[in-house]
Amino acid sequence: MPDVKNQRKKTVRAALVIIGDEILSGRTKDANLNYLANWLGELGITLSEVRVVADDKDAVVRAVNDCRPRYDYVFTTGGIGPTHDDITAQCIAAAFNVPLEVNPEAQRILESYHGEGDVNKARMRMARVPSGATLIDNPVSAAPGFQMDNVFVLAGIPVVMQAMLEKLRDRLEGGAIVTSKSLTVHAGESNIAALLTAVQDRHEALSVGSYPFFRLSKGGEGRVGTCLVFRGVDGGDIDAAIDETKFALEQISVEYEDGEPLLPHHKKQG
Template identity: 45%
Template sequence: RKKYDYVFTTGGIGPTHDDITTDCVAKAFGVEAKVDENALEKMKAFLDGKELTDPLLKMLHVPEGGELIYSPATKAPGYKIENVFVMAGIPKIMQGMLEGMYDYLEAGDIVKSKSHDIMVGESFFAEELTEIQNQFSNVSVGSYPFSRDGVYGATIVLRSSDDKALASCEKLVLKLISKF
């Protein structure tokens, strides 16, 4: 967590015995995990007099110093502590928690991507793709192999925050693809 601007983790904050993320995060920060009073009040209001079970209480534990992150899809929160964001593992709930994190995150450069398929194996174009990458230090050039209907190919993905460099690199990649 000290090496990175942000650390994101999903899952392991549910009600079962194998949901150990909160205890592990608390241990990593040298603090206790306790039931968060705000989370408890929201859960009680949601339950409207129904029993607040130990498994439900487990989902309300947050490391001391943590700030709650809610999702519209649930009353059980995720949380952030310093630069570590802990979210639910269920995709719909996690996506809702992501919405609640934007205020905590600093905006960076917008990275755009372009992707193109080439219908030959990577060994046929690896050297030329390396040459293209070497010409563009500010463009990430990746090759991701696949097999479709018994034919090998790859998706070449270009990523950059520099529109001009991305466009120039893409022209060379399209020229490479046209050879096959």
């Protein structure tokens, strides 16, 4: 009997709330968005929205409460350290309208890592989580993250955040896995726009993305092109759409090749 359940897996969607004055001020470049997007993608979870908010209680509570009813999972990064500007735990408690309380397991972890005498008042801040939360192990620097309902609260330091993700992987249920294939087309976007609209209309379940690039030849002359990205859960549908696109390009004598453009200038935003 074929595995019908696997063939009809639902779409699972997630949001990320990045809590960080230092990202908004331009001091630091975020690295967690891109990592999480790829990590979730491999599990069949689509990152559907990201918000970057200041270290401000109202802003954090609003973002979390906007996102948690709308997405299957919400991740937060940042603000779980021991200092006054680490306010994420109290924000999540406020978002869920529950008290913040010392978690005995978190206290034990911190005492074990730092030595009982060295768990000062500041470190004990990191043992406080919203009432009802379950911990997320931190194999790098001990201080745990936590899960509250569908909200996963992670560290902001990328290496710690990444380690925490591995520890919570088993708590996530993925959906259908989205795959993608690219096609490099040697024509400007405008010249293939009508053709692409037709292909997109014939393959509604796919998303066909069009990203212009400029490739400089050795002689310094620019060559304009477009990178097409076909994304979807049905690999056969992707292959069919690419075949149709190639066939249509041949009719108007436009060259193409499989894959992404070779030079680093190809990655457009927007």
